[in-house]
Amino acid sequence: MWVRYLGFVILFGLPGALHAQPCGAPGLDGGYFFPKQETYSHEIEITYACDSGRKPAVKGWWATSTCQNGVWSPEPQCIDEEDCLPPEIPNAKFNKKQSGWYNPGNTIRVTCDNEYELKNRDATAVCLNGTWTSVPVCEISINTCGEPPQIPHAVIIGQKYQEIFAADSEVRYECEDGYSVEGAESKKNIFCLSGSWSEGPKCSK
CATH class of the missing domain: 2.10.70.10 (Complement Module, domain 1)
Structure with missing residues (x-):
């Protein structure tokens, strides 16, 4: 009876423990972060930046990431400074890259939502030197x-x-x-x- 009760206590406590797993130090290729530790508690936030010629895989020259149950979110990443982040185009859809960013020369094709239409019928943009050329605009039809x-x-x-x-x-x-x-x-x-x-x-x- 005591053994069965003890097993119930262990199982009952397990889900709570799973929700507070610590994180190891992130493997950040081409960048550096602060504070530098071997392990980080759940919900601890780090700040990172990238080496010359690289930039974070999110908007800005520095970025943050938070330990969420043993996983860094969003994952700290440094990409080539000539890569492009996804453009922000309201009321539109376009082909998303699985990596989350686009290499130089990549092209996106934009489709506007039902109530909108492309301004000047310009539907494409090209990644060039880390920025997008002529980003399409969706305006009310x-x-x-x-x-x-x-x-x-x-x-x-x-x-x-x-x-x-x-x-x-x-x-x-x-x-x-x-x-x-x-x-x-x-x-x-x-x-x-x-x-x-x-x-x-x-x-x-």
Whole structure:
């Protein structure tokens, strides 16, 4: 009985121990960090920088990393100063490299989200000397619509609120109880067409 109870105590305490594993010193090729120790407690943060000709694999000339359950996050890394970090392009998608950075000469191709379009139809950027050439911009398309019109005694159903809608979007109104559209109907759809919403319903008793 005592042995079984002891086993329960050990197993019960084990998950907590797993969440507080220390970290060994990071292997940082081409850089240096502070403070320098053999082991680091859970949630301890280090600061690092890179040797001449290299830079951190994150934005800035110095960076930080935190010990999280035996693993450094993000992993301290120094890359060639002519490599490029992923560009920040709002409302866009582009091909991500598994390494997290791009080598000189690498090209990305940008696709804008539904409600946006490429400015000047420029869809690509090239990594050159550590920076991107002509980073594409996604701007609101002239064919998008703002929020659908507010109609007395009606609500939009099946759609979360948003400020802009892509071309050809469809939303559905439903009239308040006791009101209807075109006789007995209580629902009506409208569409985003060339930047404007089609005519909305009128809910009447």
